[in-house]
Amino acid sequence: MLMSEIELQNIGLEFVLYRNKSFSLREWLLNSLAFRTKSVETFHALKNVSLSIKRGERLALVGPNGAGKSSLLKVIAGIYPPSRGELKISGRITPLIEAGAGFHFELTGRENLFLNGAILGAKRTQIVACTQKVIDFAEIPEHFLDTPIKYYSTGMRTRLAFGIAMELNPEIVILDEIFANADAHFVQKACARMDAGNSSLDILILVSHDLVLARRIARRCIWIDHGGIVQDGPIEAVLPAYQKAMENTPLPGIRS
Amino acid sequence: MTLIHDVRSLYQYREVLANLVKADLKLRYRRTILGYMWTLLYPLATMAIMTIVFWRALGFESAQHYIRYVFAGLLPWNFLMSAMWGAGTSIVWHEDLLKKIYLPKHLFPVAVTLARFYDFLFNFAVLFLVIMPFVSYRPGLELLTLPLAVLILLIFISGISFGVSTVNVYIRDTTHLMSVTMQLGFYLTPIIYEIESAKIPQKWHFVFELNPMTHLIRPFQEIISQNIVPPAQHWAAAFGVAIVTFLIGHLIYATLERKLIFRL
Numbered sequence: 001m002l003m004s005e006i007e008l009q010n011i012g013l014e015f016v017l018y019r020n021k022s023f024s025l026r027e028w029l030l031n032s033l034a035f036r037t038k039s040v041e042t043f044h045a046l047k048n049v050s051l052s053i054k055r056g057e058r059l060a061l062v063g064p065n066g067a068g069k070s071s072l073l074k075v076i077a078g079i080y081p082p083s084r085g086e087l088k089i090s091g092r093i094t095p096l097i098e099a100g101a102g103f104h105f106e107l108t109g110r111e112n113l114f115l116n117g118a119i120l121g122a123k124r125t126q127i128v129a130c131t132q133k134v135i136d137f138a139e140i141p142e143h144f145l146d147t148p149i150k151y152y153s154t155g156m157r158t159r160l161a162f163g164i165a166m167e168l169n170p171e172i173v174i175l176d177e178i179f180a181n182a183d184a185h186f187v188q189k190a191c192a193r194m195d196a197g198n199s200s201l202d203i204l205i206l207v208s209h210d211l212v213l214a215r216r217i218a219r220r221c222i223w224i225d226h227g228g229i230v231q232d233g234p235i236e237a238v239l240p241a242y243q244k245a246m247e248n249t250p251l252p253g254i255r256s
Numbered sequence: 257m258t259l260i261h262d263v264r265s266l267y268q269y270r271e272v273l274a275n276l277v278k279a280d281l282k283l284r285y286r287r288t289i290l291g292y293m294w295t296l297l298y299p300l301a302t303m304a305i306m307t308i309v310f311w312r313a314l315g316f317e318s319a320q321h322y323i324r325y326v327f328a329g330l331l332p333w334n335f336l337m338s339a340m341w342g343a344g345t346s347i348v349w350h351e352d353l354l355k356k357i358y359l360p361k362h363l364f365p366v367a368v369t370l371a372r373f374y375d376f377l378f379n380f381a382v383l384f385l386v387i388m389p390f391v392s393y394r395p396g397l398e399l400l401t402l403p404l405a406v407l408i409l410l411i412f413i414s415g416i417s418f419g420v421s422t423v424n425v426y427i428r429d430t431t432h433l434m435s436v437t438m439q440l441g442f443y444l445t446p447i448i449y450e451i452e453s454a455k456i457p458q459k460w461h462f463v464f465e466l467n468p469m470t471h472l473i474r475p476f477q478e479i480i481s482q483n484i485v486p487p488a489q490h491w492a493a494a495f496g497v498a499i500v501t502f503l504i505g506h507l508i509y510a511t512l513e514r515k516l517i518f519r520l
Contacts, residue, residue, distance in 0.1 A: 015518060078358035081514055097356040104353075106283050115279065118271035119357060 004091025004171045004202035006053040006076060011085035013046035013071055013227075045071040046082070047227045058204045060218035060235060062211070062242050064249075068227040069207045073097065073174050076205070091202060094120055094170035096161055096178045103157060105150040109140055112149055113164060122168045130167040137193070138163035154181040166193055169200040176207045191216060211239060258510040265360045272359065276367035280342070281374065295375050296382060299334055303327060303387075306448050315453035320391035321481065327387060328480040329447035329473045332409050335376040336416070336469065337438060342368035343417035344424045344431045351520040361516055362509060365421035369414055377406075398478075398485040405475035405486075408498045412472055415502030418509040425519050426512065445469045446477075468497045 046068050053059060061069045074080040075087065077095040102119050103112045113134060117127035135145065138159035149157060158181055165173065173194075179187050194204065194217065208214050214221070214235070221238035223230040231238050266273060285291045303326050311322035346364035347354070354361065388395075424430040444467055446454075451464055464470045471493040475486040 074355075079355060080517060093358075095357050102353055102357050104279055106286075107279055111275075111279065111282075115272070115275040118269075118275050119353075119359065122271075124271060 003055045005055060005089070006051075006091075006172065006203065007086075007088040008049055008051050008076070009086040009088075011046055011049045011072075011075060011082045011087060012044070013068075013075055013080060014083040015043045015045055017041050017043050044227055046075065049085070049227075049229060051222065051229065051232065053203055053205070055202045057220055058218045059206065059220045059222060060214035060239075061205065061207045061222050061224060062209075062214065062239070063224035063230075064246070067225045069224055070097070070176060071227075072224065073176055073205065073207060077174055089172075091171040092121060093172045093174065094165045094168070095174040095176075096165055097174065097176040098178065103149050103161065106148055108148055109145045109152070109160060112160070116161070116164050117168060120165065120168050120170075126168065134160070134163040134167050137166070137189075155183060155186065158182050159186055162190055171200055172203045172205075173201060174205045177209070179208065179210065179213060187213065211243065215239060259506055262360070262362055262506070262510070266363070266366060269360060269363055273363055273367055273370070276363060277371045277374070280367060280371040295379055299330055299379060299383065302330060306330075310448055314449045315455065316450075318392075320393075323387065323391045324393060325450065325477060325481040326448055327383065328476040329445070331376060331380050331383070332473050332476055333442065333445065333447055333469065334379075335372055335409065336413055338375065339369045339372040339413045339417055340420055340434060340438070341431070342372055343421045344434060345421075346417075347421045347425055347516065348428075348520065354517060354520060361513055362418065362421075365417040366414070369410075369417045373410060373413075393480075394483065396483055398483060401475070401485055402479050404491070405479065405494070408475070408491075408494045409472050412468070412498035412501050415498070415505030417505070418502075419505035422509045422512050422516065425516055441467070441469065445473065447473065468501060471497045 049068075049072060061072065063069050071080065073095070074097070075082050076089070077093050077097070078089075079095075102116050104115055107115060110131075113131060114124065114127055118124075138156070140156060140160060144152065144156070149160075152160070158178055162178065179190065182190070191213075194201065204217065206214060206217050218235050220233070221235040221242075222232045223238050223242045231241060285294060288294065290297065303323060306326050307319055307323055311319045314322070316322040316325070343365040346368045347361055350364050353359065420430055420434065444463060446464060449456075451461065471490070474490050475494055478484050478486040478490065
């Protein structure tokens with residue numbers, strides 16, 4: 001069996017910021033008439049990020065909003081091609097980015113099970129085999145199963161998404177704030193599921209603002225800000241430093 | 257070769273593709289009373305209207321012959337229209353999905369095209385069986401060449417789908433522009449009239465020669481309405497137009513695909 005591993009070398013990610021994402025004739029005319037030569041600017045979402053994650057690691061990514069956490073996850077998941085640097089990944093990635101990602105809202109829970117399972121690389125027979133387990137784990141009431149997902153609560157969608165992902169023998173799991181809408185009962189259950197030693201889970205990457213949860217799940221922590229790594233090390237060392245820095249950040253816009 | 261790579265990834269993601277096609281077919285008529293019947297009613301209504309309004313004016317010998325002629329051109333045209341519409345918005349509409357998990361982008365236009373192709377085949381088969389007995393149609397061996405005409409049409413439309421789905425991500429005017437041009441295109445393609453019997457002056461014939469759809473529809477019309485095997489030069493024209501369109505459409509996709517995600 002192949003060992004799951006993630007290797008990033010000097011990864012840079014740049015976004016071109018368009019005033020409006022697609023080209024508009026009116027804007028182009030207005031801009032050229034006003035002799036504004038450049039209507040785009042570059043935003044550096046990630047700058048020179050190098051890191052390596054080995055099999056068996058459980059990692060928490062922390063950082064303020066807009067620090068580049070999600071961008072980093074999306075580069076690892078193959079969603080964003082990096083602008084520079086090298087990315088080496090072995091292992092199958094199961095990204096759970098935001099609740100209910102990868103669902104088609106008009107389709108029913110059961111239909112989504114098949115769509116989502118297929119997206120995660122499972123065969124139809126494999127999905128049929130684990131359907132009952134997923135439903136039991138996600139605690140979806142029977143009569144909801146053939147109802148379009150759009151009528152589900154956010155928590156229900158999260159439970160279903162997590163349930164499918166965990167049943168399909170994931171190797172590298174990326175969790176981006178997916179527990180934000182889940183209740184304590186489910187978070188407990190999910191943590192227990194991830195702790196259960198029988199799974200194929202090799203690498204877990206968690207992004208969360210819930211530092212208690214981060215401490216519960218991860219052993220390594222990477223603190224990111226302004227698109228770069230501030231600190232990388234054992235969670236007991238990095239989290240307190242990060243928390244301290246956050247507390248000492250001035251609060252612009254609030255007069256004291 | 258990116259083309260081989262893209263075909264291979266379609267195979268690799270075939271389960272996703274199957275799910276997307278199924279979802280498309282299911283969702284379009286979910287919660288409608290007539291359901292899938294709508295795909296049949298729409299061309300049937302168009303054909304009825306065209307026949308009542310035009311057949312005499314356009315110099316056809318009989319209403320039956322006119323119905324056969326319109327049938328042959330209208331169904332491929334509807335396939336093109338519906339696939340173009342679906343493909344145009346296919347990548348843009350799946351923005352949510354594409355930003356959260358890696359998937360080859362061309363799964364979406366291909367899925368829409370296949371779903372519309374299914375509609376086309378179903379329509380064609382059912383309407384053929386329903387209409388042809390009433391329009392004094394005598395099929396001959398030329399009917400055996402129909403699958404080739406269908407295949408060529410599918411290649412052409414796939415190319416269009418690749419192109420419009422990609423371009424619409426960058427230039428969202430594409431779908432609006434499409435609706436205008438296609439309206440004009442319908443009248444510039446000999447579907448409800450025949451170039452000869454409508455007595456269109458020779459100096460305007462170049463318009464039809466330049467219109468790719470003229471060449472793609474012609475084998476259908478020759479097989480179904482004239483009961484002849486299309487001549488080799490007509491096959492060659494149709495095939496040439498289809499291949500060139502496919503390669504251009506795919507080239508547009510292959511060139512812009514990598515940066516697509518940043519434009520969604």
